[in-house]
Amino acid sequence: MFKDSLERLGLYAQAVINSIGLMMMMLISSAMLLLTPPIKVRNMFKQMEFVGIESLFVVILTGSFTGMVLALQSFNALKRFGAESMVGPTVALSMARELGPVLAGLMVTGRAGSAMATELGTMRVTEQIDALSTMGINPVKYLVVPRIVAGILMFPILTIITDFVGVIGGWFVGVKLLGINSGVYIGRTIDFVTIEDVATGLYKSLVFGLIMTLVACYNGFYTTGGAKGVGRAATTSVVTASVMILVSDYLLSTVLG
Amino acid sequence: MIEIRNLRKAFNGKKILDGLNLDIEQSKITVIIGRSGEGKSVLIKHIIGLLKPDSGSIKLDGLDITTLKERELNEVRKRFGMLFQSGALFDSMNVADNVGFALKEHTGLQDDDIAKIVREKLTRVGLKGVERMATDELSGGMKKRVGLARAIVMDPEIVLFDEPTTGLDPIMSDSIADLVLDTQKALNTTYVLITHDIPFTYKIADKIAMLHEGKIIATGTVTEMKESTDPVVRQFLEGRAQGPITVY
Ligand SMILES: Nc1ncnc2c1ncn2[C@@H]1O[C@H](COP(=O)(O)OP(=O)(O)OP(=O)(O)O)[C@@H](O)[C@H]1O
Ligand SMILES: [Mg+2]
Numbered sequence A: 001m002f003k004d005s006l007e008r009l010g011l012y013a014q015a016v017i018n019s020i021g022l023m024m025m026m027l028i029s030s031a032m033l034l035l036t037p038p039i040k041v042r043n044m045f046k047q048m049e050f051v052g053i054e055s056l057f058v059v060i061l062t063g064s065f066t067g068m069v070l071a072l073q074s075f076n077a078l079k080r081f082g083a084e085s086m087v088g089p090t091v092a093l094s095m096a097r098e099l100g101p102v103l104a105g106l107m108v109t110g111r112a113g114s115a116m117a118t119e120l121g122t123m124r125v126t127e128q129i130d131a132l133s134t135m136g137i138n139p140v141k142y143l144v145v146p147r148i149v150a151g152i153l154m155f156p157i158l159t160i161i162t163d164f165v166g167v168i169g170g171w172f173v174g175v176k177l178l179g180i181n182s183g184v185y186i187g188r189t190i191d192f193v194t195i196e197d198v199a200t201g202l203y204k205s206l207v208f209g210l211i212m213t214l215v216a217c218y219n220g221f222y223t224t225g226g227a228k229g230v231g232r233a234a235t236t237s238v239v240t241a242s243v244m245i246l247v248s249d250y251l252l253s254t255v256l257g
Numbered sequence B: 001m002i003e004i005r006n007l008r009k010a011f012n013g014k015k016i017l018d019g020l021n022l023d024i025e026q027s028k029i030t031v032i033i034g035r036s037g038e039g040k041s042v043l044i045k046h047i048i049g050l051l052k053p054d055s056g057s058i059k060l061d062g063l064d065i066t067t068l069k070e071r072e073l074n075e076v077r078k079r080f081g082m083l084f085q086s087g088a089l090f091d092s093m094n095v096a097d098n099v100g101f102a103l104k105e106h107t108g109l110q111d112d113d114i115a116k117i118v119r120e121k122l123t124r125v126g127l128k129g130v131e132r133m134a135t136d137e138l139s140g141g142m143k144k145r146v147g148l149a150r151a152i153v154m155d156p157e158i159v160l161f162d163e164p165t166t167g168l169d170p171i172m173s174d175s176i177a178d179l180v181l182d183t184q185k186a187l188n189t190t191y192v193l194i195t196h197d198i199p200f201t202y203k204i205a206d207k208i209a210m211l212h213e214g215k216i217i218a219t220g221t222v223t224e225m226k227e228s229t230d231p232v233v234r235q236f237l238e239g240r241a242q243g244p245i246t247v248y
Helices: A002-035 A041-051 A053-079 A084-125 A128-134 A139-177 A182-192 A195-221 A226-256 B040-047 B070-077 B095-106 B111-124 B140-152 B170-187 B198-204 B222-226 B231-238
Strands: B002-011 B014-024 B029-034 B055-060 B080-083 B158-162 B190-194 B207-212 B215-220
Touching: A002 A139, A002 A195, A041 A053, A041 A084, A041 A139, A053 A084, A053 A139, A084 A128, A084 A139, A084 A182, A084 A195, A084 A226, A128 A139, A128 B070, A128 B080, A139 A182, A139 A195, A195 A226, B002 B040, B014 B040, B014 B055, B014 B215, B029 B040, B029 B170, B029 B198, B029 B231, B040 B158, B040 B190, B080 B140, B095 B111, B095 B140, B111 B140, B140 B158, B140 B170, B170 B190, B170 B198, B198 B222, B207 B222, B207 B231, B215 B222, B215 B231, B222 B231
Parallel strands: B029 B190, B029 B207, B080 B158, B158 B190
Antiparallel strands: B002 B014, B002 B055, B207 B215
16 A cells, blocks of 8 residues: 555656656757747747737736735735835835736736647647658647747736736726825835846746746647547646746745845 | 568557568559558558657668658658548648648748649649638548648658548549559659558559558468458458457
């Protein structure tokens, strides 16, 4: 019984290490393929549209409501110290350093990550990926590289947008609903929030974009087991990428300060 | 000329190919027959390097393709055209983009020229006016024929067809047989076909090879195979449930 579960744990660990290895290989070959012509510009734009443009609505919605609730909560807390004027910087700093990149990352992972894994997984189980190979097309170059590039480029842009609408949402609640002076709100925000704060969030989002697309592509690309396998690839991608985003967020916060 | 020597492949401990030998001659039509699940599709995927054998070699004009790296393999693959048993059409593209895909990727042809070739190949497989259709709007037999058109669009030297006539009506099957014979004559194409379609086989095959229990147990021309005394070959070609091969 004990030996049994130990053995299973061993097998599980082996599988995890195995897939980390394969994922790293996929990343390395993607990086090399990115630089070998011909470059698949059209595929990249298509993926950028899918990851970026089509995520706009959801990140605007999450960003603005998060900014609003942040303003509300920090107002309640800061009021006790008579520091209502600090609501603006609190909202902006939280958005720029943490919530912008993390929320955008998680929302886009839920939306685009599962779709990417499903699409590649379906292509795998219906032999479309094999068909690409038989035509002398490297499927990693054709399918994976454009998605990773799109993730790395679009996540920071989505993050900026999330930050921005969050700050607007915070301003709306703070100024229009809670009665903080608009000049004070904006002035304080500008005083306290630096370019570095925003940059920190953007660095993070670059990493999150890489994580999301790599995890989704890896799971989709190596799907086995028919329709069920495709479903599993989608779920695994979202869960794995979300956890990895949160863990790496902590690590990056430690490193970037 | 493709020489397959001592090819072995097992999946999860189950031996599928078990020391298989086969010569595929250039500019000839080789038909591989055998029961469902014997490993015909697995064999054909080895020939184009989609699967790596556990041991054995596949030499294409003397070059062992089982040892090639992905990049080298991709070069070799440009000499091939393949129809998958499942069709494997790209579902994100319409019919014309599916058929014209390799032209777009590997040649500098203008869109107009590509469209012309695509139309010609589609006509060749009996399809007209389907260019803009999505792949999921096609019937099973139409999918198969789009797959056929896609496989031959580059006029490849070597064509691998995995069950080209399954799902086609007999008239269409016969016209696919003509297509195979015509292109083989006109372009000296080497064909490797897998099929369960015996009349089709008799019409086109230069050489029939029967796969049974992981090995090629018999090869020969149509006449030779028809006259074979091997009970397994006889049972298969005559399509009898009774014989050395048991259904269960
Ligand atoms: N990727 C794979 N993983 C595990 N087993 C496989 C794989 N591909 C094929 N097999 C197994 O190999 C055997 C042969 O399969 P294959 O598809 O080659 O049969 P076939 O001769 O083409 O049959 P059919 O005439 O029905 O198409 C089957 O038992 C199948 O389960
Ligand atoms: Mg088959």
